[in-house]
Amino acid sequence: MSVDLDIALAPERLDEGAAEERAAFGLFTIRTAHGSLTEGFDSFIGGYRPGPLVSGFHVAEWFAWNWWRLCWEPRSASADWSSAHRMASIGEGYVWPDITIYSDGVRTALLSRASARQDIKPFRYTGAPPVVLPSRAFEAAVDAFIPQILARLRDAKLGETNLDRVWRDILAERLDPEVAKRRRLEALLGRDPDSVEDHAIDGLVADARQLGEAAVAEVAAYTAQAAAGTVVTAADLVSLAKGQGYDASPRDAIRLVSGFPLPRGEDVPAWQVGSAAARAVREQEGLGTEPLADSRLAAMAGTEQDVLSGTKRGALNLSFALDKNAGASRIVLRSKWETGRRFELARLIGDRLITAGDALHPATRAYTYRQKAQRTFAAELLSPFEAVDAMMEGDYSWERQQEVAEHFRVSEMTINSLLKNHGRLERDGSDQDVEMAAA
Template sequence: MAERANPGVALRRRLEALLGADPDEATPETIEQLVRDADVLGKNSISELAADIPSGGVVWGADALREVARSRGFDGFQDISGLAPGTLPQAGANSPAWLLGARVAKTLRAQLGLGATPISNKKLADLASVSERALLADVRDPDLSFVLDDEQSGCRLVLRPKRLPGRRFDLARLLGDRLMNPGSEKLFLATRSRTFRQKAQRSFAAELLAPFEEVSVLLKGMALT
């Protein structure tokens, strides 16, 4: 209880847990770097970054993220297609992440009048206010997909997957993350971890790109042929 009452100690304990370490057993340099970056990029964002490290992610610092964003990223996400005020679905206390993500995607599709139509590369890029080149570019193997929006780098998008379907999916994930987490965050991540936020992203992207009801109808039709 004493540790929880101390914001600095509580943050360190939370980061240790996300790293899969017991109290005081994580590498001190890693914890201190994450704490410093949390002050710059936001505690929630750094928590998502820490949760990815046990599953093979690299310990990215703020300076390294800025350099990757500058050298490999694309301008974007400055004027994303949002939802009408007051229409963002909210997660209940016990609502699963997949349900929140799917609801937000359905709401966005309805407000944009997309119906059941497929989303082209250009349309998806336009939703995130990014050039279509971000989806078609030759990738030099960055370790994760993210959007970094700060004074030094500007607002830059980096996509990890080499293949186009994966890049489309990660771009949709980051779009959903921005919609579901408005506020003062400067770093938005699509990682391999299974936190609530990452699960909600994946559900949003799946529903946005391939609405479940339409896929279900298609599969039923295939089963009858």
């Protein structure tokens, strides 16, 4: 079910500061049906408010400046990611909420953290549970908020401001399909508009015609996550596939019959899609809950077992299948370890089932919806949770996790993730994939 989001500013009086700041001053709130993400203790009144007193002009500017990145860029290792996604970076002399906002391309997460210090003044934030909602709901909330602020500026008889100019440009870019495509690629690369060399974006747009637009978007997100210095091109992938790949046939890869439909839609978390696909494969193929043999896993991918036992590895930090036609493909795996190669091949099998149509099927470390669905698929296909949980027998120690991982020939990390996904283990503070907790 969708979670509505409301970003609002209730007018308050400010007697000093720039004209734009005074015109758009007020009580700032971000709310869902489950509560406020901006609530805190106001030391001036000695009580709790649903949000702080700030200038909405500054937060509206921040939303506008970072619109493309907020809507499309997943969490990544890019150098300035935090400034584009954390409201605490707005500055301008106000104590802003520590709310981090990012998208996986389909769903948007809002993480509201409590103030680090209990004695902070004038406003101490209490924080709120993570919120994950369809990205269109976040976009709609911003689309409603910024015109509110612009109307306040007009009511104050102010002329055109920087916010007017930036927002007008954003609206025009969104209406132009070609410009919007370029802006999305820039955001996925972890870059601001017009900060990527034209030839690099031109190259990605051209590659999309060859490899598939959605697949190239995944490559762009991988580039940002890996903090790579240069953008990976179709030529790079073709060369790698030729030199380090293994033959495969897409027509021989497993397909789900019509009796096994997968959940779809922006209200469905990626992990549910991947998990449902893995269960459907096991049921369709009569696999039960037993470990999957290398020969069977390779056959599902339309390739031979030597893809798992071989030593050829991709030089890039990603795995992929690159199709030439329905009968010919090349598979490149990254890992040198048996468990890693099995997991990567399972991800590629899942990607064909979940995202059909592109010539390129990439498996990367990016946190896009597609990659998260792949990872869950692979974990559930290779080590079905029902069997894992039965083997654990209530003992979730690291030693027992290792034993179960050896049984299913997966990594200990895979077992640990499954136990967290299904609530057998708590997620720690460093576990930032909040979709499970919020769904």
